[in-house]
Amino acid sequence: MRAILSWNTPPPPNQPNHIPVWGNVHNTHIQIEPLRLFKIVDLFNEVKFKTPPQLEAVLDLEQTLETAPPKALNVTELQALYKGKDVEPHRFALAEVQKLISSPAANVSLMSPDFTGILPGIDLGSIVGKLFPVDGDTRYEELECVGYDPNNSTLVGTIRVKLPNGYSGGLCTSGSKEFVTFWADLNNNGTFETCLGTTSVTVYDVPNIPKEGLE
Numbered sequence: 001m002r003a004i005l006s007w008n009t010p011p012p013p014n015q016p017n018h019i020p021v022w023g024n025v026h027n028t029h030i031q032i033e034p035l036r037l038f039k040i041v042d043l044f045n046e047v048k049f050k051t052p053p054q055l056e057a058v059l060d061l062e063q064t065l066e067t068a069p070p071k072a073l074n075v076t077e078l079q080a081l082y083k084g085k086d087v088e089p090h091r092f093a094l095a096e097v098q099k100l101i102s103s104p105a106a107n108v109s110l111m112s113p114d115f116t117g118i119l120p121g122i123d124l125g126s127i128v129g130k131l132f133p134v135d136g137d138t139r140y141e142e143l144e145c146v147g148y149d150p151n152n153s154t155l156v157g158t159i160r161v162k163l164p165n166g167y168s169g170g171l172c173t174s175g176s177k178e179f180v181t182f183w184a185d186l187n188n189n190g191t192f193e194t195c196l197g198t199t200s201v202t203v204y205d206v207p208n209i210p211k212e213g214l215e
Contacts, residue, residue, distance in 0.1 A: 001030050031161065031203065031214040034171040036067050070174040078168060081205075087166040091140070095168075140166050141178055141203070144215075155182045155196060159203075162213040167203045175204040 004011040006020035019025065041061035044051055051061065073081065078092035090097070145158040157180040161167070168176035177200045183192035206214065 002027050028215045029210045029212060031206070033202065034070075034204075037064050038067070039064055070172060071169075072174040073169045081169070082165055085165045091166050092168070139163070143180060146182070157182070157199075158215055159201065160213045160215050161203050161206075161209070164207050164209045165205050167205050170205045170207075173204070175202045177201070178203050 002016060003026050004016075004018055004020060005023035005026070006018075007022035009021070011018050011020060039061070040059070040063050041051075043049075043065070044061070075093050075096040079089075082092050140161070140163050142160050142162065143157055144160050147156050147158075148154075149156050159178050159180070161178075168174070179198055179200045181198040182196040184194040184196050185192050186194050203214075
């Protein structure tokens, strides 16, 4: 994607290489949601299936179908997926650890001398320690920009996804969520005491991610 910022004068049409007098040009890679709807004819074309005339007479090839719900990978599947890919256990086991911490019944099992951990080779104590950081870890993702869209009266945040792995699965899975909460200092007293809401976007493992990441 390329965007051209130009003060007081719209960039001319059909000139993607235009350099503005005041402003700049910004190139980036943007992640969009995987295709969840498709036409039967597109599916047949993709698999190179030649439709018999008899089938065309009784089947609406323009009919739209929806893909099956994406699968959420469990911690065992994620451990196998990220083996040798430099994804820390506290990253792919986060959902399981949070479930254990928030469940009273699970807390009893955690204190049991027979408790062996979530998965073989994973130290639960080291994972829990990572859940209370002094500073946020931005190795995987980072909030880079916050702005206001006056056309829709909405706040907008731009997140950069930086790595190819560590987002709970690829495009054919349910992936994972990046959440952003907006807080406001409405009376300009230096305290962000007013919560304006939380939004999210789904992200996925993308093996061929550009070196600049995805926005």
